[in-house]
Amino acid sequence: MNIATQLVRSGLAQGDRPAVARGSMVLTNYAELSDRVARLAWALRENYLLNPGDRVALAMKNCPSFLEVLYACWHAGLVAVPINAKLHQTEFAYILENSGSRLCFATDELVETLAPLSLEHLVCVDTPEYLTLCGADPMACAARQPNDAAWLFYTSGTTGQPKGATLSHRNLLAMSYCYFADVDQGAPWECILHAAPMSHGSGLYSLPHVAQASCHVLPESGRFEPAEIFALIEAWPNLSFFAAPTMVKRLLDDTMDRDTSNLKSIFYGGGPMYVADCRAGLERFGPKLSQLYGQGESPMTITALATHFHADSAHPRWLDRLASVGIAQSVVEVRVADDDDNLLPTGEIGEILVRGDSVMTGYWGNPIATAETLRGGWLHTGDMGSFDDDGFLTLKDRSKDMVISGGTNIYPREVEEILLRHELVSEASVIGRPDPEWGEVLIAYVVPAQAGQEDCGSLDAFCLEHMARFKRPKAYKFVAELPKNNYGKVLKTKLRELDAAALANGRGD
Numbered sequence: 001m002n003i004a005t006q007l008v009r010s011g012l013a014q015g016d017r018p019a020v021a022r023g024s025m026v027l028t029n030y031a032e033l034s035d036r037v038a039r040l041a042w043a044l045r046e047n048y049l050l051n052p053g054d055r056v057a058l059a060m061k062n063c064p065s066f067l068e069v070l071y072a073c074w075h076a077g078l079v080a081v082p083i084n085a086k087l088h089q090t091e092f093a094y095i096l097e098n099s100g101s102r103l104c105f106a107t108d109e110l111v112e113t114l115a116p117l118s119l120e121h122l123v124c125v126d127t128p129e130y131l132t133l134c135g136a137d138p139m140a141c142a143a144r145q146p147n148d149a150a151w152l153f154y155t156s157g158t159t160g161q162p163k164g165a166t167l168s169h170r171n172l173l174a175m176s177y178c179y180f181a182d183v184d185q186g187a188p189w190e191c192i193l194h195a196a197p198m199s200h201g202s203g204l205y206s207l208p209h210v211a212q213a214s215c216h217v218l219p220e221s222g223r224f225e226p227a228e229i230f231a232l233i234e235a236w237p238n239l240s241f242f243a244a245p246t247m248v249k250r251l252l253d254d255t256m257d258r259d260t261s262n263l264k265s266i267f268y269g270g271g272p273m274y275v276a277d278c279r280a281g282l283e284r285f286g287p288k289l290s291q292l293y294g295q296g297e298s299p300m301t302i303t304a305l306a307t308h309f310h311a312d313s314a315h316p317r318w319l320d321r322l323a324s325v326g327i328a329q330s331v332v333e334v335r336v337a338d339d340d341d342n343l344l345p346t347g348e349i350g351e352i353l354v355r356g357d358s359v360m361t362g363y364w365g366n367p368i369a370t371a372e373t374l375r376g377g378w379l380h381t382g383d384m385g386s387f388d389d390d391g392f393l394t395l396k397d398r399s400k401d402m403v404i405s406g407g408t409n410i411y412p413r414e415v416e417e418i419l420l421r422h423e424l425v426s427e428a429s430v431i432g433r434p435d436p437e438w439g440e441v442l443i444a445y446v447v448p449a450q451a452g453q454e455d456c457g458s459l460d461a462f463c464l465e466h467m468a469r470f471k472r473p474k475a476y477k478f479v480a481e482l483p484k485n486n487y488g489k490v491l492k493t494k495l496r497e498l499d500a501a502a503l504a505n506g507r508g509d
């Protein structure tokens with residue numbers, strides 16, 4: 001099945017429903033969107049002589065044409081390659097080359113960056129040329145097999161070059177089912193706000209919302225501005241959105257009195273949400289949070305912590321559950337295994353493995369990495385974690401972020417969780433530093449809640465009070481901000497480099 005048939009269906013059955021809006025203004029309904037997609041699809045095949053299976057890149061910030069281009073690619077039987085609009089020119093060049101994209105759609109501010117790259121075709125969606133393409137003859141939705149590639153999802157590359165996780169039509173369909181079953185339960189689904197990049201989580205979750213004929217709301221600023229997000233929540237009934245934990249935190253930092261009664265749900269994921277922030281979110285927004293854990297290789301679909309688990313504060317293990325990433329999503333099996341892929345018992349920490357319909361078919365053009373990552377038929381996530389007796393998975397750290405000090409494994413996330421409970425701490429990231437005596441020692445990088453509140457003694461006392469002695473950081477380093485990638489994820493690799501440089505310059509303590 002071609003995933004684009006879901007838009008055809010919404011266009012027919014719910015044609016008059018608003019499909020795309022900018023700010024509070026509706027731009028298109030489902031009948032119009034579906035029609036434009038069928039026309040653009042034909043133009044892709046006819047004007048550019050693209051064949052089914054050819055790749056088309058989307059170097060586009062969130063904008064009204066994003067969905068149009070995405071679905072037109074699928075409607076025409078092509079493979080979409082959405083690329084984060086904030087990447088560097090060399091990263092665009094790498095992904096365009098690696099995916100073999102024959103055509104690249106771009107929003108106007110990216111044209112200058114992309115034009116010098118070797119590209120067969122570059123089309124700016126903000127030009128009359130693009131409008132002409134949307135006026136071509138309409139074509140019927142191309143036939144696709146379930147395992148045919150639909151979306152090349154380039155991983156965020158927190159280590160090394162990004163790899164293109166090849167997501168098939170079946171994978172995307174499975175992810176959509178899980179959205180309704182595990183992540184955002186309970187009708188009506190009316191609007192989805194695209195506050196995070198559509199090239200990643202927010203775009204993936206546009207699929208169940210197209211199937212459901214929800215309105216896709218794009219912030220006018222094209223960015224994540226808390227004041228604007230709150231205004232859109234007030235403007236749109238039953239609004240849901242995907243947010244990285246850092247975005248939730250930014251919303252919580254806004255202290256104005258806001259009416260969020262229209263909010264249906266915020267689904268967060270993509271990085272650790274600390275319990276303190278989660279509780280603050282529940283207090284601020286009510287029981288409207290849900291969490292998902294996934295990775296490009298099994299998009300949005302490994303585990304989920306549904307809203308009702310967040311809300312169940314009377315449960316004896318409520319706080320443990322908030323600290324977890326929830327239970328396996330409906331279409332996957334999740335297990336924790338040792339280095340030899342043997343299943344580990346409940347409570348033991350090992351690598352998280354995933355198997356099921358949402359797991360990628362492989363890495364684009366990289367059979368060696370594919371064989372390694374999908375060995376034995378299981379996706380090896382590189383994440384470490386453990387299950388509890390109720391089937392809730394708690395993530396520890398990626399294996400490479402784990403610190404071994406004096407022969408003992410320490411998971412920095414545990415230490416970060418505790419530091420974040422200290423009132424002087426706004427953000428914290430803990431890394432291992434090579435040490436001749438211990439092998440590694442823990443160093444905490446801390447963003448103080450307010451400048452001038454840097455107090456190592458108070459943090460150290462707090463750690464001594466709340467964690468085993470051997471886990472406490474050896475040094476605290478105060479910084480104005482933590483190094484993050486374009487998705488707001490803390491780059492521990494970069495932090496380790498900065499730490500090594502500081503040490504070399506005699507600024508280690």
Ligand code: AMP
Pocket residue numbers: 155156157268269270271272273291292293294295296297325381383395398
């Ligand atoms: P990416 O493939 O770029 O989306 O990155 C996926 C990685 O983000 C996962 O392998 C995890 O390490 C991390 N991640 C995703 N969701 C969560 C979550 N809910 N909690 C903690 N880490 C997460």
